[in-house]
Amino acid sequence: MSVLAAPPEPLAPPRTRPWRTLFAVMFFTSWAGNQFSPLLLLYQERQHYSTAAVNGFLGVYVLGLVPAFLLSGALSDRYGRRPVMFAGVLAAVAASTALAFGESGALMICFGRFLAGVTVGTATCVGSAWMKELSQWPHDPAADTGAGARRATLSFALGSLAGAAVAGLIAQWGPWPEQLPVLIHVALTLPFAWLVLRAPETATTGGVPGPLRAQLRVPAAGHRRFTRVVLVAGPWVFAASAIGYGYLPVLLADATRGWGIAYATLLTVVALAASAAVQPLA
Template sequence: MFTLFLVVFLDLIGFGMIIPVFPFYAERIGVAPSSVIFFLGLYSVGQLVGAPLWGGLSDRIGRRPVLLATLLANAAASWMLAYADTGLTLAISRIISGLAAGNISTAYAYTTDITTDATRPKALGLLGSAFGMGFILGPALGGLLAGNADDGSSMGRVAHAAALLSLLAFALTVFRLPESLPPEARRSKTSTRQPLSAYFRRPILRDLLFATLVVVAAVAIFQSTMALFGAERLGIGPRTLGWVYGITGAISVSIQAGVIGRLTQRFGAPALAQFGTVMIALGLAGIPLAQSVFWLCGTLALFAVGSACFNPSMSGLVAAAAEPHERGGVLGAHQGAASLGRVVGPMVASGVAQLAGLTWPFVVGAAVCVLGTVLLRAALRAPHHQHVTSG
């Protein structure tokens, strides 16, 4: 499990390193400022397509080959980004990177393969902390490599460093990560892969997947609006915002890596998932009231606690609702729903902000989280809901 943690951690650091430099580089090669969000969104579009495909393939050929292929693809995408000099090559690099990032579903499926109902919540929390730590350290390292250049000229060395980290994760997988899905547990090569719509026809999975979509969309509304809101309302710049994000991420990581297993044993994954949506909603609703950075950190602490409880709990609930031979595909659908939320959220935030101002996207996000709670409760009240209450 520790090796998988390192593999995911290194890959996510590489992804995070790109974030602080990408907007400047995109403008440097001729992308209009208003189009930068579109190019960033291409990553989520690629992930939306890739997650179900990689998850289903891993059910047939095993988790390890999929992880190896996607890590190499991610290294290639970062290398391509280092030399991108047109909007087209920039777009292709982001799409390939997003497609490769669909391996997240495979990493979660690997975790469910090697854990029991009793140990799964802690393991999923540890994996979630790898994502969180990657997102915290990645932008910081990217900023250090970029130095004081604010014109995107440092993208070459940042992208090469990201590619190197993906190759290091590839080497770890080759030499240290054994296959988790034995041949007898794999889906038959002659069987038909379940289409995504099939999962939505199963009531429990449908409600869990829709809940994932709407809550992740609410989180994406926050992510796409926070920088603009902080600059307009509180006058804070990138450095202060980086510290705010760092504090938020540290809270989330400490919960996922430290206490999520014990919390799940005491309260259960369904209760924690619902608690998480409520805390995210409270955190989002409190942001428009912020008159100082101190208040902002306080309300984002609620948001961080909610995210730390929601993410691993939902992954566990979705995995428990699937049969062992289809977990890769189901977790791929789960990650696909999350990716769709990351596409829809910024679009909603942009429209709401243009119509009503920068405070209202957070209000809409809070309301969307309430809808997520309703969907979760519907899933847990469904017949045979015992399948999603374990762990």
């Protein structure tokens, strides 16, 4: 007489959703990248930097952003998502700390902006990959296939918006306009340097053979869709936003005298709010 074995019980869904921790981490790292935009006029007015110098501060950000884009993803494939993202959180804290000492000179501002670029580049590459992996089985069985990409983009957009709004409002009407916005960011971000180390590791560390430079090759970069659409339209999308809330407030400083920082904040918030609003449709 044969005995039929009972079918195995399905695995219970996880009680926690680790993607939520990563969402907050990406929120505050992207905050570090855009809190500076409304402060351009503040530096120009209080420290008497030229328009070219102020826009140069904005551009230094790219010097940290591009290497982070190129290297952080490959490093996280080789060494794991956690340590590289942890470094990104520390860079965010260091960036805001450097900007808190911006009154000491242009070099400190440039250093802070460079680190902000490193932070955002790391959060974009490593955070997006990690979010996708945490938004599927076994970490989030209920998520659909596009949930990871939507969550990553939304966290980035909302963090950028919050950073610009908080910094701009304090700079226009609050006390200690050069220090308080960035110190608030430091206080809010520091706990996530610990929390990110508790998130599940999803990359198989040590499993990528060959030299690191071999990982920097992107096969999709030769795809027709990338070369004819993304590569052409991408810089214009980035430039349109950067000119809108980075350059125009400085250019119109005389016309908006007394309200220039609030105007810069408004432009930044509108652009980033639109970016966040379209994510459910993306």
